[in-house]
Amino acid sequence: MTTLASQRCLHHDTREAIARCPECGHFFCRECITEHDERVICASCLKKIAHAAEQPARRLWSLWPVLQGGSGLMLAWLIFYVIGRILLALPDSFHDGTMWQIDFSATQDE
Ligand SMILES: [Zn+2]
Numbered sequence: 001m002t003t004l005a006s007q008r009c010l011h012h013d014t015r016e017a018i019a020r021c022p023e024c025g026h027f028f029c030r031e032c033i034t035e036h037d038e039r040v041i042c043a044s045c046l047k048k049i050a051h052a053a054e055q056p057a058r059r060l061w062s063l064w065p066v067l068q069g070g071s072g073l074m075l076a077w078l079i080f081y082v083i084g085r086i087l088l089a090l091p092d093s094f095h096d097g098t099m100w101q102i103d104f105s106a107t108q109d110e
Protein backbone atom coordinates (compact mmCIF):
# COMPACT_ATOMS: atom_id res chain seq x y z
CA MET A 1 0.00 0.00 0.00
CA THR A 2 1.26 3.44 -0.87
CA THR A 3 0.27 6.20 1.47
CA LEU A 4 0.05 9.84 0.56
CA ALA A 5 2.82 10.77 2.96
CA SER A 6 5.32 8.47 1.29
CA GLN A 7 4.50 9.84 -2.13
CA ARG A 8 6.47 12.50 -3.92
CA CYS A 9 5.22 15.01 -6.44
CA LEU A 10 5.26 13.74 -9.98
CA HIS A 11 7.15 16.84 -11.11
CA HIS A 12 9.22 17.44 -7.98
CA ASP A 13 11.06 14.42 -6.59
CA THR A 14 12.12 16.27 -3.45
CA ARG A 15 8.69 17.55 -2.54
CA GLU A 16 6.18 15.60 -0.59
CA ALA A 17 2.83 15.09 -2.29
CA ILE A 18 -0.04 16.82 -0.60
CA ALA A 19 -2.80 15.62 -2.85
CA ARG A 20 -3.66 13.06 -5.43
CA CYS A 21 -5.21 14.11 -8.71
CA PRO A 22 -8.55 12.33 -9.10
CA GLU A 23 -8.24 12.49 -12.88
CA CYS A 24 -4.84 10.92 -13.58
CA GLY A 25 -4.22 9.38 -10.15
CA HIS A 26 -0.75 10.91 -9.79
CA PHE A 27 0.50 12.61 -6.64
CA PHE A 28 1.38 16.27 -6.64
CA CYS A 29 2.81 18.93 -4.39
CA ARG A 30 1.04 22.12 -3.36
CA GLU A 31 2.55 23.98 -6.33
CA CYS A 32 1.51 21.47 -8.97
CA ILE A 33 -2.04 20.97 -7.83
CA THR A 34 -4.83 23.48 -8.25
CA GLU A 35 -8.39 23.71 -7.16
CA HIS A 36 -11.03 23.31 -9.82
CA ASP A 37 -14.76 22.97 -9.21
CA GLU A 38 -14.20 22.40 -5.48
CA ARG A 39 -11.72 19.58 -6.01
CA VAL A 40 -7.98 19.42 -6.33
CA ILE A 41 -6.61 18.61 -9.72
CA CYS A 42 -3.18 18.66 -11.36
CA ALA A 43 -2.17 21.28 -13.90
CA SER A 44 -2.14 18.91 -16.86
CA CYS A 45 -5.59 17.57 -16.03
CA LEU A 46 -6.84 21.11 -15.57
CA LYS A 47 -5.64 21.82 -19.09
CA LYS A 48 -7.49 18.76 -20.33
CA ILE A 49 -10.66 19.89 -18.56
CA ALA A 50 -10.27 23.40 -19.98
CA HIS A 51 -9.82 21.81 -23.38
CA ALA A 52 -12.94 19.71 -22.90
CA ALA A 53 -14.83 22.85 -21.92
CA GLU A 54 -14.09 24.17 -25.39
CA GLN A 55 -15.91 21.23 -26.92
CA PRO A 56 -19.38 22.85 -27.13
CA ALA A 57 -17.87 25.56 -29.34
CA ARG A 58 -16.35 22.89 -31.54
CA ARG A 59 -19.67 21.15 -31.83
CA LEU A 60 -20.82 24.05 -33.96
CA TRP A 61 -18.10 23.16 -36.41
CA SER A 62 -19.36 19.58 -36.49
CA LEU A 63 -22.49 21.02 -38.09
CA TRP A 64 -20.37 22.22 -40.99
CA PRO A 65 -20.62 18.96 -43.03
CA VAL A 66 -24.41 19.16 -42.58
CA LEU A 67 -24.35 22.70 -43.91
CA GLN A 68 -22.11 21.60 -46.75
CA GLY A 69 -24.50 18.76 -47.51
CA GLY A 70 -27.33 21.27 -47.44
CA SER A 71 -25.52 23.58 -49.83
CA GLY A 72 -24.76 20.57 -52.04
CA LEU A 73 -28.45 19.79 -52.07
CA MET A 74 -29.17 23.41 -52.93
CA LEU A 75 -26.66 23.23 -55.78
CA ALA A 76 -28.23 20.04 -57.10
CA TRP A 77 -31.65 21.68 -56.90
CA LEU A 78 -30.31 24.75 -58.73
CA ILE A 79 -28.86 22.57 -61.51
CA PHE A 80 -32.16 20.73 -61.93
CA TYR A 81 -34.02 24.04 -61.84
CA VAL A 82 -31.79 25.49 -64.60
CA ILE A 83 -32.14 22.31 -66.70
CA GLY A 84 -35.89 22.50 -66.20
CA ARG A 85 -35.93 26.13 -67.31
CA ILE A 86 -33.86 25.27 -70.40
CA LEU A 87 -36.24 22.45 -71.29
CA LEU A 88 -39.22 24.78 -70.83
CA ALA A 89 -37.54 27.42 -72.97
CA LEU A 90 -37.16 24.91 -75.84
CA PRO A 91 -39.99 24.79 -78.37
CA ASP A 92 -42.70 22.17 -77.91
CA SER A 93 -41.71 20.56 -81.20
CA PHE A 94 -38.44 19.54 -79.57
CA HIS A 95 -40.30 17.57 -76.89
CA ASP A 96 -42.66 15.96 -79.39
CA GLY A 97 -39.88 15.10 -81.76
CA THR A 98 -41.88 16.87 -84.50
CA MET A 99 -39.04 19.35 -84.95
CA TRP A 100 -37.01 16.69 -86.72
CA GLN A 101 -40.01 15.40 -88.68
CA ILE A 102 -40.62 18.87 -90.06
CA ASP A 103 -37.06 18.98 -91.30
CA PHE A 104 -37.44 15.59 -92.98
CA SER A 105 -40.74 16.43 -94.67
CA ALA A 106 -39.33 19.77 -95.83
CA THR A 107 -36.45 18.04 -97.64
CA GLN A 108 -38.72 15.28 -99.00
CA ASP A 109 -41.23 17.75 -100.49
CA GLU A 110 -38.60 19.58 -102.50
ZN1 LIG B 1 -4.07 14.86 -13.12
Ligand SMILES: [Zn+2]
Nearest residue numbers: 009012029032
Ligand atom coordinates in the same frame (compact mmCIF):
# COMPACT_ATOMS: atom_id res chain seq x y z
ZN1 LIG C 1 5.23 19.58 -7.75
